[in-house]
Amino acid sequence: MEKSNKQRRVVYPFAALAGQEELQLGLLLHAVNPCLGGILIRGEKGTAKSTAVRGLAEMLPDMLAVADCPYHCEPGNKGKACDDCRNRGENLPARVMPVPVVDIPVSATEDRVVGSLDFEQAIKAGHRAFLPGLMGEANRGIIYIDEINLLDDHIVDVLLDAAGSGINVVEREGISVTHPAEFILVGTMNPEEGDLRPQLLDRFALCVDVQGLLDRQARVEIIKRREAFEDNPGEFIAAWQAKQAELREKVMTARTLLPTVTLADELYTKISQLCAESFAAGHRADIILVRAALALAAWRSHPAVTEEDILDIAPLVLAHRRRQPPEESETPQQQEQEQPEPPDDQNEESPPDEQDKDKQPPPPPPEGEQEEEQEENKDQDQDKDNNSEANPAMEVVFSIGKPFTVKRISMDKDRQARRGSGRRSRTKTDSSVGRYVKSTSHRERDDLAIDATIRAAAPFQRSRKTNGMAVVxxxxxxxxxxxxxxxxxxxxxxVDASGSMGAKQRMIETKGAILSLLQDAYQKRDKVGMVAFKGEQAEVLLPPTNSVELAQKCLVEMPVGGKTPLAAGLVKAREVIRQQLKRSPHMRPIVVILSDGKANVAMAKDKPLAEAHRVADNLREEFNIKYIVVDTEQKGLLSFGKAQELAVWLGGECYTIEQLKVDSLVDLVRGALA
Known part of the structure; x- marks a missing residue:
């Protein structure tokens, strides 16, 4: 038996960490059961996330591995061995080695992570052979990904699949390989830089939110320990050696005990109840909570899981799965009670719900032309009550409604080669920057794919005259x-900022939705702009910018009042789009129009609505972009569908204000640039 002579780095002792008990517990439970499913650590920088991960690996005992196996297979364990070790017999050479810790950078390619063709074998022997990737190197160890939210989603998918199953299946380039990949997956991230999409977030077994300590004495203790470690690492490590050995022994004992720990039937009910009360989607939370509770019981040397074990580990299992219950959503009536009342003229037009209850129910909708005539008369009455262009004091600034968590807005892959930076739409690029996804024999630039070139040439090396060259x-x-x-x-x-948007305080909800999308745009590094139309004209409230702070300030200060010059708003949008595409032709615009689709002011002598439809038709013909119309009209007995008509003229899609409240607008934006 040989011993690994690889030099080990000096690592801060795991037992010496202070103030991060939940983080330590989450990592230790994965040491007890490596197949638990991974742990996500969310928090600000400088909170000992990477120090804890490396300290855990250093604390774990050295492991016995097959000496010449790239996957560090355990001698004698045929059930979890690679094909080569399984077929080589019983007495394989062994070595003692530390638990491997593999860092995966955010720039890692799929080939490097999962494995790829072995060029050397392809050239020398003329046949395909597999070269293990980082997942193979990390078998029986730890994979650590800093800023995992910045890693490509498809790579995160592959890692989570392997972390849950314990194997890596590779089917590519004529190679079919299955090898063990049993590792502890640890990902860290700063939520301010954006989140993982929910499908990936849910697949992490545990989630720990860490933050800097506020207690003064605790912070002083951290400083003193760190200074002592840096001044004399050897002496500091020796001082904590007993604590390290105690944790190491406890982990080994828990591993032995884990298969014997039991869970009573009534506690399964408790687990399901906790997950249901957290409104966790699906059933993965229940399954993970069972596994985590078993691991915690083994860690605590309990022969059976107790209710206390379940309650103690539940926050780590449900932290990233908990959703807001529907009954806690704020109703429009509650929002109106919290907002200041508009001026008397708007109250006459749209009285509060309490006043509506005392009035007689509205008459049934008229038929045919009488319906259009009544709608025109209604608009005229609103204009009289909201002629804010004549009297600026009549304008009202509504507050912003309650924002909601925006679902992930992922655009379909763009086939056109584009340039730029950001984090939302995946597109082909004609530059030498970007993720290498495949190769092509169609040559346009000098971005040589060496691996694909060698693969294409490798099978013919024996038949070609080498003339002393390694590869022809x-x-x-x-x-x-x-x-x-x-x-x-x-x-x-x-945005329609006319007086009709003040009715029923519709602008409050509209502003809340815009704010939510602005926050998501910040995380995805989008540019945003805002046009508002009211009175006799439209204006650019916010030129294209990456500053969400400016956009939020603009949103807060946007007043409501006056007539509805819809055509002017569309013309102004066309100007902004033209200018932006001239400056940045690589950008992929999407226009979100928030209006009830009505118009009562024209720029020329045409009828207002007909003019708006003509401008919309011109927009559809001029720009091959996506249009979304959000209908802000209050649905009831009198609904005229003007927003839907506008969407048809634009060649876009229309959604109601009710659908906007349940994030359906975001679902639409998700596929907007298909």
Missing amino acids: IETGDIREKVREKRIGNFMLFV
């Missing part, structure tokens, strides 16, 4: 890289 490559073998990257989008909000 012909013109037909040359391949270029096809790259993908993520870019930002330009999201232009065209």
Whole structure:
């Protein structure tokens, strides 16, 4: 038996960490059961996240591995061995080695993570062979990903699949390989830089939110320990050696005890109740909570899981799965009670719900032309009550409604090669920057795909005259890289700020939705802009910018009042789009129009609504972009569908204000640039 002679780095002792008990517990439970499913650590920088991960690996006892196996298979354990070790017999050479810790950078390619073709074997022997990737190197160890939210989603998917199953299946380039990949997956992230999409977030077994300590004495203790470690690492490590050994022994004991721990039937009911009360989607939370409770009981040397074990570990299992219950959503009536009342003229137009209850129910809707005539008369009455362009004091500034958590807005892959930066839309790029996804024999630039070129040439090396060359490559073998990257989008909000938006305080809800999308745009590095139309004209409230702070300030200060110059708003949007595409032709615009689709002011002598539809038709013909119309009209017995008509003229889609409240607008934006 040989011993690994690889030099080990000096690592801060795991037992010496202070003030991060939940983080330590989450990592230790994965040491007890590596198949638990991974742990996500969310928090600000400088909170000992990476120190804890490396300290855990250093604390764990050295492991016995097959000496010449790239996957560090355990001798004698055929059930979890690779194909090569399984077929080589019983007495395999062994070595003692530390638990491997593999860092995966955010720039890692899929080939490097899962494995790829072994070029050396392809060239020398003329046949395909598999070269293990980082997941193979991390078998029986730890994979650590800092800023995992910045890693490509498809790579995170592959890692989570392997972390849950314990194996890595590779089917690519004519290679079919299955090898053990049993590792502890640890991901860290700063939520301010954006979140993982819910599908990936849910697949982490545990989640720990860490933050800096506020207690003065605790902070002083952290400083003193760190200074002592840096002044004399050897002495500091020796001082904590007993604590380290105690934790190591406890982990080994818990591993032995884990298969014997039991869970009573009534506690299964308790687990399901906790998950249901947290409104966790699906059943993964229940399954993970069972596993985590068993691991915690083993850690505490309990022969059976107790209710206390379940309650103690539940916050780590449910922290990233808990959703807001529907009954806690704030109703429009509650929002109106919290907002200041509009001026008397608007109260006459749209009295509060309490006043509506005392009035007679509205008459049934008229038929045919009488319906249009009544709607025109209604608009005229509103104009009289809201002629704010004549009297600026009549304008009202509504507060912003309660924002909601925006669902992930992921655009379909763009086939056009674009340039730019951002984190939303995945697109092909004609630059040498981006993720290498495949190769092509179609040559346009000097971005040589060396691996694909060698693969194409490798099978023919024996038949070619080498003339002393290691590899003979012909013109037909040359391949270029096809790259993908993520870019930002330009999201232009065209907002109806006329007096009718003050009715029933619709602007409060509309502002809340815009604010939610602005927050998501910040995380995805989008550009945003805002056009508002009211009175006799439209104006650009916010030129295209990456500053969400400016956008929020603009949203807060936006007044409501006056007539509805819809055509002017669309014309102004066209100007903004033209200018932005001239400056940044790589951007992918999407226009979100928030209006009831009505118009009562024209720019020329045409009828207002007909003019708006003509401008909308011109927009559809001029720009190949996506339009979304959010109908802000209060639905009831009198609903005229003007917003739907506007969407038809634009060639876009229309959603109601009710759907906007349940995030359906975001679902629409998700596929907006297909």
